[in-house]
Structures are given as C-alpha cells and as structure tokens.
Amino acid sequence: MHITFSEEELAFRAAVRTFFRDELPEDIRRKRTEGVPLAREDTIRFQKCLYEKGWAGVNWPVEYGGTGWSTVQKYIFATEMANADAPEIVPFGLGMVGPIIYTFGSEEQKQRFLPDILASNVWWCQGYSEPGSGSDLASLKTRADRVGDHYVVNGTKTWTTLGQHADWMFILARTSTDVARRQEGISFLLVDMQSPGVTIKPIITLDGEHEVNEVHFEDVKVPVENLVGEEGKGWTYGKVLLQHERTGTAGVARTNYRLKKLRQQAEKSVRGETPLAADRNFMRKIAATEVELKGLEFTELRTLAAVASGKAPGPESSILKFKGTELQQAVDELYLEAAGYYALPYVPDQYVLDYPQDDRVGEGGETRTSLRYFNFRKASIYGGSNEIQKNIVAKHVLGL
Amino acid sequence: MLVDSVEKFILNDYDFETRQKYAGSERGYSEEVWQSFAELGWTAVPFSEADGGFDGGPIELMLLMQQFGRGLVVEPYLANVVLAGGILSREANETQKQQWLQPIIGGELQAALAFVEPQARYDLANVATTAVADGDAWVLNGVKGVVLNGGNAELLILPARTAGEQADVAGITLFAVSADSDGISRRAYPTVDGHQAAEIDISEVRVGNDAVLGAADEGFASLSAVVDEATLAVCAEAVGIMQILTDKTVEYSKNRVQFGVPIGSFQALQHRMVDMLTACEQSYSLLLWATMANADGTQEARKAISAIKYQVGTAGKKVGQEAVQLHGGMGVTWELDVAHYFKRLTTIGQMFGNADWHLDNLVG
Numbered sequence: 096m097h098i099t100f101s102e103e104e105l106a107f108r109a110a111v112r113t114f115f116r117d118e119l120p121e122d123i124r125r126k127r128t129e130g131v132p133l134a135r136e137d138t139i140r141f142q143k144c145l146y147e148k149g150w151a152g153v154n155w156p157v158e159y160g161g162t163g164w165s166t167v168q169k170y171i172f173a174t175e176m177a178n179a180d181a182p183e184i185v186p187f188g189l190g191m192v193g194p195i196i197y198t199f200g201s202e203e204q205k206q207r208f209l210p211d212i213l214a215s216n217v218w219w220c221q222g223y224s225e226p227g228s229g230s231d232l233a234s235l236k237t238r239a240d241r242v243g244d245h246y247v248v249n250g251t252k253t254w255t256t257l258g259q260h261a262d263w264m265f266i267l268a269r270t271s272t273d274v275a276r277r278q279e280g281i282s283f284l285l286v287d288m289q290s291p292g293v294t295i296k297p298i299i300t301l302d303g304e305h306e307v308n309e310v311h312f313e314d315v316k317v318p319v320e321n322l323v324g325e326e327g328k329g330w331t332y333g334k335v336l337l338q339h340e341r342t343g344t345a346g347v348a349r350t351n352y353r354l355k356k357l358r359q360q361a362e363k364s365v366r367g368e369t370p371l372a373a374d375r376n377f378m379r380k381i382a383a384t385e386v387e388l389k390g391l392e393f394t395e396l397r398t399l400a401a402v403a404s405g406k407a408p409g410p411e412s413s414i415l416k417f418k419g420t421e422l423q424q425a426v427d428e429l430y431l432e433a434a435g436y437y438a439l440p441y442v443p444d445q446y447v448l449d450y451p452q453d454d455r456v457g458e459g460g461e462t463r464t465s466l467r468y469f470n471f472r473k474a475s476i477y478g479g480s481n482e483i484q485k486n487i488v489a490k491h492v493l494g495l
Numbered sequence: 496m497l498v499d500s501v502e503k504f505i506l507n508d509y510d511f512e513t514r515q516k517y518a519g520s521e522r523g524y525s526e527e528v529w530q531s532f533a534e535l536g537w538t539a540v541p542f543s544e545a546d547g548g549f550d551g552g553p554i555e556l557m558l559l560m561q562q563f564g565r566g567l568v569v570e571p572y573l574a575n576v577v578l579a580g581g582i583l584s585r586e587a588n589e590t591q592k593q594q595w596l597q598p599i600i601g602g603e604l605q606a607a608l609a610f611v612e613p614q615a616r617y618d619l620a621n622v623a624t625t626a627v628a629d630g631d632a633w634v635l636n637g638v639k640g641v642v643l644n645g646g647n648a649e650l651l652i653l654p655a656r657t658a659g660e661q662a663d664v665a666g667i668t669l670f671a672v673s674a675d676s677d678g679i680s681r682r683a684y685p686t687v688d689g690h691q692a693a694e695i696d697i698s699e700v701r702v703g704n705d706a707v708l709g710a711a712d713e714g715f716a717s718l719s720a721v722v723d724e725a726t727l728a729v730c731a732e733a734v735g736i737m738q739i740l741t742d743k744t745v746e747y748s749k750n751r752v753q754f755g756v757p758i759g760s761f762q763a764l765q766h767r768m769v770d771m772l773t774a775c776e777q778s779y780s781l782l783l784w785a786t787m788a789n790a791d792g793t794q795e796a797r798k799a800i801s802a803i804k805y806q807v808g809t810a811g812k813k814v815g816q817e818a819v820q821l822h823g824g825m826g827v828t829w830e831l832d833v834a835h836y837f838k839r840l841t842t843i844g845q846m847f848g849n850a851d852w853h854l855d856n857l858v859g
Contacts, residue, residue: 229753231753234753253824298830299830376854431845432849435616435617436611439688439842440687441686442684456684465841466687472819
C-alpha cells in the first residue's frame with residue numbers, strides 16, 4: 096500500500112486532473128455546480144467521454160478494454176473525479192453486469208455485450224429485490240421456466256434504480272425449486288427490456304423524485320443464450336456482484352469532497368453575525384466526521400490492495416458499505432444543520448440552468464440539503480441493508 | 496373533551512390520502528377544514544375569553560398539537576393561530592383585535608408572523624428590516640425569509656428595527672401590514688414537509704401608526720414569548736409524530752416476514768424499537784414539564800423549553816430515521832405515510848432553533 100505517490104503516479108494524477116478540467120462537457124459541469132439533475136443523455140455523454148479516453152472500464156482487465164489500473168491509480172482516479180465534481184458512473188453496466196459477464200459469461204456473451212457496456216451504448220439496470228424479498232434475497236420468487244430454447248419469466252422486481260432509462264436488465268430468477276438450499280436453483284439472466292410482457296411502473300421516493308421502479312414480467316421469453324454461467328449458480332455470481340456493489344458504495348472520495356465544500360460554505364454562512372465556522376460545536380462535528388472518513392479511506396485502500404493481489408473483496412467489504420453509508424448520511428445531516436430554515440423550501444423548479452439569480456430561494460444549494468438528506472436514507476437500505484451487512488460481519492468475520 | 500373531538504376528526508375525516516390531497520392542492524391546505532376548525536372552536540383555543548377565545552391555556556394547546564402531529568395536519572394552525580394570533584392577543588389594542596384577531600378566531604383571516612430573516616439563522620433579535628418614521632407614517636424596507644403561511648396570508652406581522660444595532664433586543668417594533676400593500680412582493684412555495692411558506696421582499700412599504708402593534712421599540716418580549724409558545728406547540732406535534740411512528744414501526748415489524756419469520760422477532764431490531772419507545776416516553780415527559788413550567792411562568796420555563804426542543808431535535812431525528820430504516824425500501828417511498836412523518840420531524844428539528852442552538856441556551 097503506497098501512501099506517497101511515485102513520479103509515475105503523480106504524472107497520472109496530473110493527467111486525470113487535466114482530463115476532468117478540459118474534457119468534462121461545460122454544460123454538465125455547470126449542471127453539477129448548480130445542482131441541476133442530469134438527464135439520461137448527459138450521463139451517457141459523460142460516460143462516452145471516459146470511453147473515448149479509454150477510462151470507462153476502471154476496474155476492467157485490459158483484455159476486455161479496461162484500464163488495467165493499479166490500486167493506487169484507481170484511488171487517484173476516484174479522488175480526482177470527486178474533486179472535479181464530475182458525475183458518478185452509473186454502476187449497473189460498467190460496475191456490475193460487465194464484470195459478471197467477463198468473469199462468468201460465455202465467449203459469445205462477452206463479444207455481444209461487453210463492447211456496448213464499455214461504450215455506454217446500452218443502459219443496464221438491476222433486478223434483484225422483490226416486494227417480498229428484500230433483506231432475505233434468497234427467498235425470491237421470480238420464476239424462469241425452461242421451455243424449449245427459452246426461459247419464460249414471471250414475477251416482479253422492485254427498487255429498480257433508473258430502470259426507466261434502461262435497455263437491458265440483469266435478473267436473478269428461480270430456475271428450479273427442487274433444491275436442498277434455497278440459494279440453489281437461482282439463475283442469472285440477461286433480459287431485453289423491450290421484450291413483450293415487461294412492464295415498468297415508477298415508484299416515487301420521499302423526495303418527490305422518480306429514481307426507482309417496479310418491473311413486472313408476464314410470460315417474458317428470454318433466450319437460453321442469455322443465461323450467464325451455469326443454470327442454478329446465479330446466487331454465487333450475484334453475491335460476488337453484491338460484494339462489488341458494497342465496495343463501490345463506500346464513496347469515500349465523494350464524501351471527502353462534500354466535507355471540503357461544507358467547510359468552505361461554513362466560512363460564509365451566517366449565524367447571527369458570525370460565520371458558522373466560528374461555531375465550535377459545528378466545526379467539531381465536521382472534524383469528527385473527517386477522522387472517521389480518514390479511517391475508512393485507509394480501510395478501502397487495504398481492501399483494494401487485497402483485490403489487486405488477486406483476492407475477491409471479502410466480508411470486509413461489508414464494513415465499507417455500512418460505514419461508508421453512515422458517513423454519507425452523517426455529512427447529509429451536517430449540510431442540513433448548516434442550512435437552518437433554508438432546509439425547508441421545496442423549490443425543485445429553480446434547479447435548472449440559467450435560473451434567474453434574483454428569484455432563487457436560499458443561497459447555493461441550501462434548499463437541496465433536505466431533499467438529499469431524505470433521498471440518502473436509502474443508502475443504509477440498498478445493496479443489502481446495513482443490518483444485513485452487520486449480520487454478515489458477525490457470521491463470517493467474527494464467526495458468531 | 497377538546498382532545499376527543501380532535502382525535503375523532505383525525506380518525507374519521509383526516510386520513511393520510513385526504514391529507515395528501517389537501518397538501519397538494521392550490522392553497523396547500525383545505526379551506527373547508529379550516530372553517531370547521533373555526534366552527535369547532537379550535538382556532539379560539541389559546542385566546543382569552545375577553546378576546547373571544549376559549550381560554551384553553553397551554554395544556555389544551557399541547558393536546559391539540561399532539562393530535563395534529565398524529566394526523567400530520569397541514570392546515571396553518573401554527574402560523575396563523577399560534578404565531579400571528581399570539582402576537583395580536585398580546586400586543587394589539589382593541590381596535591386592532593377587532594380588525595385582525597377576531598377574524599383569525601372566526602376562521603376568516605389568514606395571517607403570518609415573519610420572524611425569520613435570511614442572515615439571522617435562529618437569532619430572533621437579528622432584525623435588519625428597518626422602519627423609519629416619516630411624519631405620521633412609517634416606511635419599511637427589508638427581507639423576510641421562510642415565512643410560514645406567508646403565501647396565503649392576507650395579514651403579515653413584520654418585526655422591524657426602529658432603533659439600535661442589527662442584533663439588539665431593544666429597538667424592534669411589530670407592524671401589522673396587509674399582504675397586498677404596495678412594496679410587498681412574495682415568492683410563495685411549499686415546504687418539504689407539505690406545508691407552505693414564502694420569501695417576502697419589503698420595499699418602501701408605507702404604513703400608518705395604526706399598523707404598530709404595542710409600544711414602539713419594545714416588540715421583542717412578545718416576539719420571544721410567542722416563539723416560545725410556538726416552540727412548545729411544534730414539540731407537542733413532534734411527540735405525536737414520534738408516538739405514531741413508533742406504533743407503526745412495531746406493527747410493521749410484526750407483519751413483515753423475512754427469513755421465514757416476522758422481522759420483529761430479531762433481537763437487534765427489538766432493542767432499537769425499545770429505544771424508540773424510550774425516546775417517545777422521555778420526550779412526552781419533558782413536554783409535560785416544559786408546558787406546565789411555561790403555563791406557570793416559572794423561572795425555569797426558558798430552560799424547560801430549550802430542554803424539550805433539544806430532546807425533540809435529537810430523539811425526534813433518531814425515531815424518524817429508525818422508522819424509515821426499519822420499514823426498509825418502503826420507508827423511503829412517497830406512497831407510505833412514514834416518510835412524510837419523518838420529513839415533518841426533520842423540519843420541526845430545523846425550526847425555532849435546532850438541537851445545538853437549544854443546548855447552547857442550556858449551557859448559558
């Protein structure tokens with residue numbers, strides 16, 4: 096594990112910094128700065144910039160078009176990307192199904208799917224949770240019955256993030272009930288969202304946004320060649336993927352960046368006649384969060400180093416997930432505190448480009464702090480709730 | 496008796512779907528419901544009999560607000576009755592009461608007290624809005640922020656500085672100004688909890704001496720006392736919310752089956768729900784103490800109010816977050832009432848001084 100960067104790593108950092116300074120489309124940069132939500136096309140445009148540069152497959156091996164970066168390079172990249180306030184890479188294609196396909200998929204599947212994932216030509220979404228199967232994912236009921244050269248899929252998936260934008264979905268579905276353990280008999284399938292029988296219904300979250308969906312499958316025909324790996328082994332593949340997801344959700348670099356911005360904002364915010372930065376109560380809370388975050392940063396580096404040396408992310412990735420999301424949420428609370436009364440106005444209409452400054456309610460992003468706080472309560476629930484993560488650590492790390 | 500009728504109203508006429516419909520309507524609340532509040536005498540609760548009130552006192556107000564919390568009521572009772580009405584009952588002369596307080600009690604007038612300025616954070620005395628005497632008239636200039644009920648209000652009560660420095664306690668005068676006066680411009684918006692507020696720009700607004708409530712330069716005492724009462728009112732509302740969230744979470748945990756058993760059978764979750772219950776009980780106890788201390792006007796009243804607001808800020812946050820977390824994905828959906836209770840607890844935490852602000856008051 097390197098703490099000081101080598102000459103090469105410093106040069107790499109400079110290159111990444113220059114890239115985000117010069118290549119991030121100006122309108123996207125402005126949207127980020129002004130808190131304007133990105134449209135589907137914005138996200139694709141941004142990811143295509145990375146692709147053109149050869150940086151889309153951050154974690155991918157070189158043979159599939161990935162960067163082949165070292166742990167330190169990935170760390171530098173994530174940090175620079177956060178500091179540039181660049182958009183986040185939507186994880187479902189590049190971060191999730193891509194690695195599953197190049198690890199467990201057939202040669203034909205690799206050739207068919209990987210290039211489009213890498214180039215962000217196809218938008219993927221995830222079909223794991225079901226209305227009756229949240230924390231207890233292995234109880235999932237969506238069925239895929241083999242009929243000739245097809246599976247016929249029936250069931251309901253839920254909390255499908257950005258499914259409204261998706262072209263394809265990867266799902267876990269039950270292909271057999273005649274099994275000793277219910278984790279067996281689950282298969283990993285790739286489903287074209289345009290298939291007859293797929294319907295998608297928005298779920299509005301507490302912040303009033305349409306981010307997640309419920310997806311119904313009624314007699315949806317999925318060709319057998321869309322099965323990834325072996326039939327009945329989907330749980331194993333899915334678990335690997337969940338561990339990737341958990342590692343990815345720590346979000347240390349982003350949280351770091353948000354804390355840094357908050358410090359700057361506190362210098363300006365007014366409390367009575369002094370800036371918030373003069374309030375030691377508040378600044379102590381920022382400092383305490385920074386201490387925790389520094390610890391997590393090095394835990395993440397240790398995990399990444401283990402992965403780099405050929406090990407899959409192990410149970411310690413569960414620690415990253417719950418600690419990381421706890422810290423994200425702690426920072427959300429600090430922003431909320433800083434906003435005072437200006438956490439109250441609900442004015443989403445003012446978060447568009449070129450909104451007249453004089454009509455704006457509150458300064459900077461104050462009026463978005465509560466919506467962000469509300470929205471990110473999801474973070475301790477998704478990807479396996481934090482309670483489930485602690486169960487995993489208790490069982491697999493502590494041996495309880 | 497009062498509490499029975501409010502409870503009945505919430506149960507029979509104010510279910511969550513109805514509430515959402517009102518919150519999403521043009522005015523953001525139901526004028527019809529407001530009229531029935533007046534007919535039932537609820538708008539008269541905190542006022543003296545001499546003023547045409549119910550002489551209810553703080554305990555009745557507490558019970559009422561607790562029920563409003565359970566029902567997640569969006570009608571502007573706090574802004575119109577407790578805040579604006581509170582100032583008028585304290586400071587208005589007979590003519591002014593006839594003109595403004597009577598119609599509030601009668602359900603005919605919507606009013607707002609603009610006690611926040613953007614730069615002031617939670618300091619009530621930080622008033623940069625100015626009023627300058629010009630012959631028999633006053634000329635007001637300034638900006639008021641997050642004025643609860645500010646968009647629907649026909650009457651605005653504006654604290655303005657008539658003497659002293661920007662954050663001085665002395666030198667604040669209260670003005671009652673018609674919302675459609677020349678020089679008033681408003682940007683109304685809903686708040687994240689489904690209520691309504693507005694930013695108000697005050698530019699060269701001319702009013703006569705008849706707009707002054709109470710003595711010039713001496714408005715702060717009433718402003719502060721009324722905000723104390725409002726603080727107690729939202730704490731009562733918060734306690735009502737915390738109680739119902741705890742009930743709902745326990746109920747959900749008994750019905751939601753994962754791993755073949757109700758999730759309520761997991762000890763890790765049981766202990767957390769016991770903590771939620773404890774938070775409710777502690778909060779309710781502090782609420783009773785503070786309400787009685789304030790009613791008796793004892794020395795410790797200020798301290799007690801800061802204690803309950805601190806408690807509601809911290810324990811309310813905990814209960815709200817836990818209720819959402821234990822409901823899992825459902826807890827973050829718009830469809831379920833749990834999220835909306837959580838949001839209201841959050842905004843209550845941000846109002847009238849957050850937990851840190853009140854802890855500072857207790858430190859002295």
